[in-house]
Amino acid sequence: MTDPxxxxxxLPQQWSAQSWRARTAVQMPKYxxxxxxxxxxxxxxxxxxxxTSWEILSLKQQLAxxxxxxxxxxxxxxxxxxxxxxxxxxxxxxxxxxxxMSLVLVHGxxxxxxxxxxxAGQYAKPRSADMETIDGVSLPSYRxxxxxxxxxxxxxxxxxxxxxxxxxxxxxxxxxFVRALIDGGFADLHHPEYWDLGWVGHSPLADEYxxxxxxxxxxxxxxxxxxxxxxxxxxxxxxxxxHEALLLPYEESLTRxxxxxxxxxxxxxxxxxxGMRTAQLDGAHVEFLRGIRNPIAVKIGPSVTPDQLLRLIxxxxxxxxxxxxxFIHRMGAAQIAxxxxxxxxxxxxxxxxxxxxxxxxxxxxxSTANGYKTRRFANIASEVEQAFELHAAAGTRLGGVHLExxxxxxxxxxxGARELTELDLERAxxxxxxxxxxxxxxxxxxxxxxxxxxxxxxxx
Numbered sequence: 001m002t003d004p005x006x007x008x009x010x011l012p013q014q015w016s017a018q019s020w021r022a023r024t025a026v027q028m029p030k031y032x033x034x035x036x037x038x039x040x041x042x043x044x045x046x047x048x049x050x051x052t053s054w055e056i057l058s059l060k061q062q063l064a065x066x067x068x069x070x071x072x073x074x075x076x077x078x079x080x081x082x083x084x085x086x087x088x089x090x091x092x093x094x095x096x097x098x099x100x101m102s103l104v105l106v107h108g109x110x111x112x113x114x115x116x117x118x119x120a121g122q123y124a125k126p127r128s129a130d131m132e133t134i135d136g137v138s139l140p141s142y143r144x145x146x147x148x149x150x151x152x153x154x155x156x157x158x159x160x161x162x163x164x165x166x167x168x169x170x171x172x173x174x175x176x177f178v179r180a181l182i183d184g185g186f187a188d189l190h191h192p193e194y195w196d197l198g199w200v201g202h203s204p205l206a207d208e209y210x211x212x213x214x215x216x217x218x219x220x221x222x223x224x225x226x227x228x229x230x231x232x233x234x235x236x237x238x239x240x241x242x243h244e245a246l247l248l249p250y251e252e253s254l255t256r257x258x259x260x261x262x263x264x265x266x267x268x269x270x271x272x273x274x275g276m277r278t279a280q281l282d283g284a285h286v287e288f289l290r291g292i293r294n295p296i297a298v299k300i301g302p303s304v305t306p307d308q309l310l311r312l313i314x315x316x317x318x319x320x321x322x323x324x325x326x327f328i329h330r331m332g333a334a335q336i337a338x339x340x341x342x343x344x345x346x347x348x349x350x351x352x353x354x355x356x357x358x359x360x361x362x363x364x365x366x367s368t369a370n371g372y373k374t375r376r377f378a379n380i381a382s383e384v385e386q387a388f389e390l391h392a393a394a395g396t397r398l399g400g401v402h403l404e405x406x407x408x409x410x411x412x413x414x415x416g417a418r419e420l421t422e423l424d425l426e427r428a429x430x431x432x433x434x435x436x437x438x439x440x441x442x443x444x445x446x447x448x449x450x451x452x453x454x455x456x457x458x459x460x
Contacts, residue, residue: 011262011263011291012290012291015287015290015291016291017252017255017264017288017291018252019287019288019291020248020252020284020285020287020288021284022287023282023283023284023287024280024282024283024284025248025283025284025285026277026278026280026283026284026285027126027127027143027246027277027278028247028248028284029140029143029147029148029159029247030130030140030159031159031161032158032159033161036161036162037161037249039161040161040162040164040165041161041164041249041252041253043165044164044165044168044250044253044254045253047165047168047254048172049254049256049267049268050120050121050168050171050172050175050241050254050267050268050269051175051241051267051268051269051270052258052267053258053261053265053267053293054261055240055270056265056267056270056293056294056295057261057293058238059114059116059238059240059270059271059295059323060293060294060295060322060323060324061323062112062114062238062323063114063295063323063326063355064322064323065112065323066114066323066355066399066400067322067323067353067354067355067397067399069111069397069399070111070112071111071112071113071114071399072105072109072111072112072113072114072399072400073113073114073116073326073355073357073399073400073401074098074101074102074105074113074114074115074116074400074401074446075116075117075118075242075271075357075400075401075402075403076097076098076101076116076117076118076401076402076403076404076405076442077094077098077117077118077119077122077404077405077406078094078118078119078122078404078405078406078436079118079122079125079404079431079433079434079435079436080122080123080124080125080144080145080431080432080433080434081119081121081122081123081145081170081174082123082145082432083123083145083166083167083170086170086173086174088177090407090408091119091174091177091178092177092181092186092407093406093407093408093439094117094119094406094407095117095178095181095186095239095407096407096439097405097406097407097439097442097443098115098117098239099115099186099237100443100446101442101443101445101446102115102237102446103212104212104443104446104447104450105446105449105450107212107215107450108447108449108450108451108453108454109449109450109453114238114240114400115237115238115239115240116239116240116241116242116270116271117178117239117240117241117242118242118243118402118404119174119241119243120171120172120174120175120178120241120243120269121167121171121241121242121243121268121269122242122243122244123144123145123146123167123170123171123243124143124144124146124147124243124244124246124247124250125142125143125144125244125246125433126143126244126246126275126277126278127141127142127143129141132152132157134152137152139152139153139154139157140157140158140159141157142157142432143159144246144433145163145166145167146163146164146166146167146247146250147159147160147163147247148160148163150432161249164247164249164250164253167250168250168254168268171241171268175241178239179239182237182239208447240270240271241269241270241271242269242270242271242272242273242297243268243269243272243273244272244273244274244275245266245269245272245273245274245285245288245289245296246274246278246285248284248285248288250268251266251268251272251288252288254266254267254268255267255268255292261293263292263293264291264292264293265292265293265294266292266294269294270294270295271294271295271296271297272289272292272294272296272297273296273297273298273299273326273328274286274289274296274297274298274299275298275299276298276299276300276301276303276304279298279299279312281308281311281312281315286312286315286316289316290315290316295323295324295325295326296316296324296325296326297325297326297327297328297357298312298316298325298326298327298328299328299329299330299359299362300327300328300329300330300343301329301330301331301362301363302331302332302335302339302363304343305342306342306343306345306346306347307346309327309343309346309347310346310347310350310352313325313352313354317353317354320352320353321353322353323355325353325354325355326354326355326356326357326400327343327354327355327356327357328357328358328359328402329343329356329357329358329359329387330358330359330360330361330362330363330402331363331383332363332364332379332383333360333363333364333379333380333382333383333386334379335363336363336383336386336387336390337386337390340387340390341390341393341394344356344390344391344394344396345394347396348394348395348396355399355400356391356396356397356398356399356400357398357399357400357401357402358383358384358387358398358400358401358402359401359402359403360379360380360381360383360384360387360401360403360445361375361380361402361403361404361434361437362404362434363383364376364379364380364383365434365435368422368425369422370422370425370426372412372422372425372426372429372435373434373435374412374413374414374422374425374435375412375413375414375435376413376414376415377413377414377415377416377420377437377441377444378415380413380437380445381444381445381448384401384445384448384449384452385448385452388449388452388453388456389456392456401445401449403437403442403445404434404435404436404437405436405437405438405439405441405442406436406437406438406439407439408428408430408438408439409428409438409439410428410429410430410431410436410438411424411425411426411427411428411429411438412425412428412429412430412431412435412436412437412438413435413436413437413438413441415441416437416438416440416441416444417440417441417444418440
């Protein structure tokens with residue numbers, strides 16, 4: 001079968017899965033034993049991939065439809081997965097959150113939702129410094145479970161290449177369980193009540209959500225009564241994975257050519273992204289991403305200029321391929337109104353084809369007086385609302401959101417329906433890196449998106 005993109009897109013010039021090694025690679029650990037590293041990578045190269053090329057191309061097509069306004073991207077999950085939380089309860093609760101959020105979005109926005117989890121590989125994290133010092137002792141910074149351990153000991157903080165093999169195994173377990181749940185009817189729209197999380201039974205949002213579930217159930221039963229048979233494709237959904245493509249030796253080892261599809265695919269995930277800390281035009285991460293056929297994303301912050309974005313597009317999507325490139329803006333509620341419009345105007349004037357997504361989490365991080373890293377729900381909500389308004393004013397389209405969230409009963413972000421305070425943070429703060437929305441706050445964001453989209457779309 002001929003690939004429809006073959007005429008528009010071709011293999012990048014002078015690229016290989018190893019060509020990034022000739023570039024400057026930032027945010028990378030320094031492994032003390034090169035032989036140990038090569039042995040781990042050799043094992044990874046022999047292991048099966050975690051995703052397939054046809055899943056990747058299917059996601060790319062759905063992202064192209066999101067660019068055109070026919071779908072909406074919901075991307076969410078942990079700030080950084082941990083090996084210890086690769087458990088059935090954590091995975092199923094995370095899936096429940098995303099399914100419930102997508103149900104809210106589908107019901108309210110009247111369009112399909114592209115579901116992408118920040119899991120099954122989100123084990124690496126960028127750090128602001130290579131070393132961490134406590135009480136006069138300096139050790140390598142914790143860079144995620146795929147690199148080293150969070151405990152402040154020399155043994156734990158030593159970069160260990162065997163952790164990449166363990167991350168592959170944990171990612172495979174996660175993907176296998178998610179696929180089994182979905183194939184087994186976990187996402188069946190005939191029974192969305194099965195997705196409930198018990199600890200939010202008394203949530204202020206519970207009644208509104210239950211009314212929505214009841215309305216969807218009535219609609220499904222009505223359609224089946226009219227047709228006289230069960231409506232197909234309501235018992236499963238498409239679900240994709242994403243992670244930050246930070247640890248390039250790991251990504252390279254899972255980048256493969258496959259039969260009956262041209263080019264190279266990073267088969268560690270469907271949807272890799274990089275942050276602005278690793279988005280240097282002549283850097284290793286951009287070099288790696290430019291050669292793979294996956295849809296890719298770049299996080300952009302308030303310091304980014306229109307010229308930088310245009311040059312990134314020239315490198316990462318020179319053929320203007322639909323669904324190929326996503327820009328995830330994370331400006332912060334206080335800066336989005338001034339920093340985002342020049343970028344939107346430049347892209348619109350230049351006619352570049354990108355999917356715009358809002359990350360309202362990373363630009364709104366702060367520290368409390370009692371030492372907790374947190375985010376205020378009011379600021380998260382404000383950035384989402386402003387993003388819709390700014391895109392509408394610029395004649396562009398906000399096509400999705402990117403959120404750090406969990407299905408666990410955590411207290412890491414302030415505010416929300418239960419009005420969590422700084423004192424609440426002490427009750428259930430579990431993140432080793434960044435604060436996440438809990439289930440209730442995540443559902444509240446989904447409802448806010450629907451209300452804002454409805455408001456923006458209403459005739460004026």
